[in-house]
Amino acid sequence: MKKLLASAILFGLAAPQAALAAEEVNVYSYRQPFLVEPMFKEFTKETGIKVNVKFAKKGLAEKLQQEGEYSPADVILTTDISRLVELSDKKLVQAVDSKVLDENVPAQYRDSDEEWFALTLRTRSVYSSRDRVGRLPADFDYMDLANPEWKGKICTRSGKHPYNISLVSAMIANHGEAEAKQWLEGVKANLARKPQGNDRAQVKAVKEGLCDLAIGNSYYLGKMVNDEKQKSWAEAVYINFPGQKDNGTHVNVSGMAMAKYAPNKANAQKLMEFLTGDKAQHMYAEVNYEYPVKTGVERSALVASWGDFRADKVSLEKVADYHSTAIKLLDEVKFDL
CATH class of the missing domain: 3.40.190.10 (Periplasmic binding protein-like II)
Structure with a gap:
């Protein structure tokens, strides 16, 4: 009986902690805090999912390689097509099968194998x-x-x-x-x-x-x-x-990918889909004077003043x-x- 009781207490305590741990998503980002933190706060507000971020200026691919299957990374944010492709070529990311992402991100701005997606242009x-x-x-x-x-x-x-x-x-x-x-x-x-x-x-x-x-x-x-x-x-x-x-x-991008060993895969996909939605796209483009990747999202007034192309x-x-x-x-x- 004592063993059963101990097990019940153990699992009773562990279950809420596991549930709590699941309600988070870990991001590795080349993008600066002022660009992405407002969107992460909005995502948490809408979903209840906490966003943990590690910022870096370089070396993310190397860090992911070193961490291997023990990496806590769920989503990687970076700039330039070469860096996105590098993640894919080094097999550090995984495909994301999402109708939302496919609808929000035009085909020319995402990987044909669904391993990376543009966020801004x-x-x-x-x-x-x-x-x-x-x-x-x-x-x-x-x-x-x-x-x-x-x-x-x-x-x-x-x-x-x-x-x-x-x-x-x-x-x-x-x-x-x-x-x-x-x-x-x-x-x-x-x-x-x-x-x-x-x-x-x-x-x-x-x-x-x-x-x-x-x-x-x-x-x-x-x-x-x-x-x-x-x-x-x-x-x-x-x-x-x-x-x-x-x-x-010529257009280049900032973009994202899901880490190969993402421990919070479902939450990672939710964040990726959120970042390509109307609200986040407008916020992202507004704060850094970039163009939304999603068609139809309004660009900032300053960017719009430069004309169409x-x-x-x-x-x-x-x-x-x-x-x-x-x-x-x-x-x-x-x-x-």
């Missing part, structure tokens, strides 16, 4: 000097960056940065390796200085007259507009969306296929030297 835009250039023509294309008229007038960060590797990969997907290499050689010849700094530093260089065009992600314009020290940089440029008469503007239709999965080829071409033309 950002364009790889070209910024032009308001004073010296004005708005670029509506038919301006990425290929035009290699034209002789721009010699000594273009600024960009390292070609080896994931954002630029993704752009080069898209150029290969759309134009072939040989033409993409020729284009890279032309862009390199037109650089005003050795590639350096981040995207915002390129816009600053335009304001300072070091160059007339800068390559950068769209959301940085929103960040600069709302930064007292950088507002004048933003006011010195126009944002342009190349490729409108050709393949369309037609996105490149090539799937990001295909773009990612050319990642190593893009790096090879960047090395061959000595882009960063």
Whole structure:
């Protein structure tokens, strides 16, 4: 009897604890706290599921590999298509069979095997000097960056940065390796200085007259507009969306995946579905000046003021296929030297 009673007490205590433990979800995130915590709070408010987050600037794939089957991670949040594909290639994530995700995330912005899904979109835009250039023509294309008229007038960060590797990969997907290499050689010849700094530093260089065009992600314009020290940089440029008469503007993403050994799989799927829903999509896009991945969700007023554009239709999965080829071409033309 004593053993039975002890067992009953043990299981009686364990059951509520197990139930409590199940009402949580663990997130590993490259995205900054101010971007994601408001959405997590709303998710908890609606579902009662607690969100535990570990933030990192790098090394998430390595951390997941080290933890293996003992990893507490349920959902991984990251940026850039290359990082999402890396998680899949290293078999650190699992497929998620969800009608909600399939309906909310267009096919070109999710893995064909359902192992990763985009959350927000950002364009790889070209910024032009308001004073010296004005708005670029509506038919301006990425290929035009290699034209002789721009010699000594273009600024960009390292070609080896994931954002630029993704752009080069898209150029290969759309134009072939040989033409993409020729284009890279032309862009390199037109650089005003050795590639350096981040995207915002390129816009600053335009304001300072070091160059007339800068390559950068769209959301940085929103960040600069709302930064007292950088507002004048933003006011010195126009944002342009190349490729409108050709393949369309290159789009990259922030995205998510479910960890391979997710201990809270059901809750992880609920969070992923929530993040692609109308409320979270609007919140996410509003706070970081990005574009919602879900069609029909209203973008922020500031982002909307930049105008509409037609996105490149090539799937990001295909773009990612050319990642190593893009790096090879960047090395061959000595882009960063």
